[in-house]
Amino acid sequence: MKIGVAVLGVGRWGVHFVRNMSQHSQVELVAIADPHPSQLNYCVQQFGIDPTKVTLATDWETIRELDNLHAIVVATPASTHYDLIYDALSRGYHVLAEKPLTLNPEQCLELTKLATSKQLQLLVDHTYLFNSVVQKGQQVIQSGKLGQLRYGYATRTHLGPVRQDVDALWDLAIHDIAIFNHWLGQTPIKVQARGKVWLQPEHQMIISNQVGLADLVWLTLFYPDGFEANIHLCWLNPDKQRRLCVVGNEGTLIFDEMSQATPLTIQQGYFAQEGDKFIPQGQNCQIIATEPAEPLSQVCDRFITDILKGSSSTLSSGWVGTQLVQILTGLTRSLEQQGEIIALPTFSS
Known part of the structure; x- marks a missing residue:
């Protein structure tokens, strides 16, 4: 059996869903929808799409009742996600949604419960969770090689792209938060954020009362066991960094995405105390081997496999997507209140 899939939204990221789904052995790509005909034409030419076999549409309404449709991929702007996903789930379609699931945690929870009640797949494309380097990093932490975990830090900076609909927090933070949660096996109970606005002081997000889109954000995640993670985000910094670290009393695990040859390493070392002095011991750099694989291909394959097997993945489910939107x-709120620490509500899946 092949799963009939439609891809909604074929912009910068959506075209990669078309590529993966059109090449998947257990998928029949039945439709592509995007309001810009030029993007539809790009998919036809770039991926050899046959317009006589794949419906090309400029809106969801045109394809929502196709007979051979079983599942949809939603790669449209996040502000459109709720209505599209709700309609698709209500009609009995499985959904793979680009992150964030929606811009509102209550809406995320509603969609997740709807998918559960109808026994449908709702998978969120938190791509880093399917990255072989991130998955290996979780294994390293669970093995205890770092000793007692103490704190974490991450940096995600570059010169653009600058968004006009959301700030640097919503644009960039979800990746590192997802990795920290996955590696630690827990979610924050409190959060704090401070930011600076330079480029767009007059812009306002639809989800926030604060005027001005933050170009720089410093945030802290407070976890139940006392672990704290600090994240630096900026789209106004030519020093491009994609680096995340977890520090233990016996070493630091480093995920450096900019280091293609050795993206995952452990900097080992600890102190031996002699009187009132602390002497560094056991200093060494260990390269952690990983298997190369395209994370988005793994996302698509997990989605299709879960549909065929009727089993739901917990790795990047609607519940995970809801928690991440709740954290953002x-x-x-903390950003609006100039760095006030905000306690997060809890819910059970």
Whole structure:
């Protein structure tokens, strides 16, 4: 059996869903929808799409009742996600959604419960969770090689792209938050954020009362066991960094995405105390081997496999997507309140 899939939204990221789904052995790509005909034409030419076999449409309404449709991929702007996903789930379609699931945690929870009640797949494309380097990093932490975990830090900076609909927090933070949560096996109970606005002081996000889109954000995640993670985000910094670290009393695990040859390493070392002095011991750099694989291909394959097997993945489910949007919402409140620490509500899946 092949799963009939439609891809909604074929912009910068959506075209990669078309590529993966059109090449998947257990998928029949039945439709592509995007309001810009030029993007539809790009997919036809770039991926050899046959317009006589794949419906090309400029809106969801045109394809929502196709007979051979079983699942949809939603890669449209996040502000459109709720209505599209709700309609698709209500009609009995499985959904793979680009992150964030929606811009509102209550809406995320509603969609997740709807998918559960109808026994449908709702998978969120938190791509880093399917990255072989991130998955290996989780294994390293669980093995205890770092000793007692103490704190974490991450940096995600570059010169653009600058968004006009959301700030640097909503644009960039979800990746590192997802990795920290996955590696630690827990979610924050409190959050704090501070930011600076330079480029767009007059712009306002639809999810925030604060005027001005933050170009720089410093945030802190407070976890139940006392672990704290600090994240630096900026789209106004030519020093491009994609680096995340977890520090233990016996070493630091480093995920450096800019280091293609050795993206995952452990900097080992600890102190031996002699009187009132602390002497560094056991200093060494260990390269962690990983298997190369395209994360988005793994996302698509997991989605299709879960549909065929009727089993739901917990790795990047609607519940995970809801938790991440809940964290971003708390960070936005903290940002609006000039760095107040915000306690996060809890819910059970």
